[in-house]
Amino acid sequence: MESKDIKKIFEKNNQKYTKQREIIFLALKKSSPKHVTPEELFSIVRQKNKQVGIATIYRTLNIFEELGIVNKQEFTDNAYTYELIDSSNSHHDHIICTNCGKIIEDECISTNQLEKELKERYDFDLNYYSLRIYGTCSDCQKLRSTNDK
Structure with a gap:
């Protein structure tokens, strides 16, 4: 899945595809196929953009899940991880x-x-x-x- 594909999903669902959301998507893509926690994703994103807070990571992951961009998994007690959904996989x-x-x-x-x-x-x-x-x-x-x- 590419940024342009994600942008189309956002447009189709009347959502804004912001620069922060793009940065978060690219960080998820970079970490793929690994499952990442929001905290791990925050650490990756902070290397690129210090302006993105942990609350933005959580909100964006929830939106990505609603739009079918990520899968949310709970493998251990109260520890959620996320992975990109890739239609080619x-x-x-x-x-x-x-x-x-x-x-x-x-x-x-x-x-x-x-x-x-x-x-x-x-x-x-x-x-x-x-x-x-x-x-x-x-x-x-x-x-x-x-x-x-």
Whole structure:
């Protein structure tokens, strides 16, 4: 997604695409595919523009979410992260290490297969799904087995 695409989304929804919103979008794009917290995004934005406050980051992220520009995720208690929605990217699930917080993105279940299965079993039309798998990553498992010796 490019700035011109975002500008069109804002215009279509009768919203102003300000310089601050553009700076925030570009910072999100720079951090992609990583999930970022508002505080991390604020830190990135402050390097470019000292005038953008944390409240502006939060307000802009809420607007971006409403307009379908970002996904808001909560992987741990009360810690929201954001990622750009990119129509060229396929669906991905989130595999989260409960020890170190590492997030691996991959398609664990085929969307087509899930859609077919839900239709056959429940006559259910799938619009969207989000899968989160929690466990311990290989690095933490190795660290734990080293410490157990």
